[in-house]
Amino acid sequence: MVSDIRERRHDAVRRLMRSGLLNDDAPLCGVIDLDTLRECASELQRTYRSPAPTLHAVAAKSVTLLPVLREFAELGLGCEVATAGELSLALRAGFAPEHIVFDSPAKTRSDLRRALELGVAVNADNFDELERIDALVREGASRSAVLGLRINPQTGAGEIGAMSTATRHSKFGVGLADDRERVVGAYLHRPWLNQLHVHSGSQGISLEHAAQGVRLVWELAEEINARAGERRVTHLDIGGGLPVNFADDRITPSFAEHREAIERAAPGVFSGRYALTTEFGRALTAKSGTLIGLVEYAKQTGGRRIAITHVGVQVATRTVFAPESWPLRVEVFDALGEPKSGDPAPHDIAGPACFAGDLIAQNRLLPPVEAGDAVAIPDTGGYYFSTHYSYNALPRPAVYTVGTESDGSRRWRIARRQQRVDDIVADAGLHADADAVGGLAHELAELSADVPREA
Secondary structure (H helix, E strand, C coil): HHHHHHCCCCCHHHHHHHCCCCCCCCCCEEEEEEHHHHHHHHHHHHCCCCCEEEEEEEEHHCCCCCHHHHHHCCCCCEEECCHHHHHHHHHCCCCHHHHHEECCCCCCCHHHHHHHHHHEEECCHHHHHHHHHHHHCCCCCCCCCEEEEEEEEECCCCCCCCHHHCCCCCCCEEEHHHHHHHHHHHHHHCCCCCCEEEECCCCCCCCHHHHHHHHHHHHHHHHHHHHCCCCCEEEEEEECCCCCCCCCCCCCCCCCHHHHHHHHHHHHHHCCCCCEEEECHHHHHHHEEEEEEEEEEEEEECCCEEEEECCCCCHHHHHHHHCCCCCCCEEEEEECCCCCCCCCCCEEECCEEECCCEEEEEEECCCCCCCCCCCECCCCCCCCCCCCHHHHHHCCCCEEEEEEEECCCCCCCEEECCCCCHHHHHHHHEEEEEEEEHHHHHHHHHHHHCCCCCC
16 A cells, blocks of 8 residues: 555656646645545444444544545545534535534534534533533434533643643543543433543554543443443544654554554443444545645755745645644655656755745755755645645645546546635735625624713
């Protein structure tokens, strides 16, 4: 599979460079290889088989592209969403409401009402949210068969603090050590509460660390059911927790290794006693994606070669701002899309944004990079070009999908068109008048009026 991933990526670069799709007006794009994506999804479905029903919900935030989400829906996966916008994307992509899981620490009342009326599974983040759901359930607003509470196992941070969600002071969920008895009571007094949810983070988290969180929640479910005298908790949402290898094309750690770690820590999870939900994101999407950008200029400064490219902070935000935590590989191709050769020399690969830190790689040994070449950045199918950062009003790049058809041909499709300059200007407030903002005219008038001050 490693050679297949590399060969398909190199073929994509070659075709793009020779097609003319990369040009002055469109110097950057993203490519999702559907063969790699399908292989990852198939491996996930094969690995986590259980006697009980299992829902594999891809994290929408990792790839907010309708055609790609639709591909996951057609493959039989569910979808994990964290906002009203992602929920709408999931529905439009074709996921059935009962195959959608809504996780967010800041759900509004209208968010909750909509999800419950649709029949979406909901994981509450805290006790206040449980009280909101109480009211909606009493009103008969809920059609959801699965309702849970997110537990913070408080097992500590991984290598990347910002990606660790099981620290003592994490913003997510209810701290298990802080409120264990209150959590048990919440389940004993709410017959509709039937799921426990945990997610300790993924990148920078070891498999053993993630498995420890799953073990604690499984033990909590067993305790709740024992004290209730019945199977009150019937579902476990074990989140994701699988980091991605950004060093080469190997898919490691594997889903099988992730499952083995959980089985060692909590063998009862896969016994069939609980229906299961997983929430993988970049583990399903990262290896399928490549950023491809033209090199605009190359120069020598301070004894180091600097390549000015169109791949920068707008599509690789995490790498630019935290390069130690999110290092990316760089491959160099000539104008015909062939891999470049030559004696490696130190290079900085710079993006187009107007600040000095907009760098994809620093002091990286690469073949000589010249104007007119292209750089390809692998492993960017999750959280990179699908999640655009509009610094300097840089446009969202086009995204293409390519996959093998039944006749063996490789078919290209457009997943998202490049953002037009007119759209950028419009989004910046071009039409911000009373008519354009709809029903806000009255509210704005009230804000503008003099308001008497209290004595």
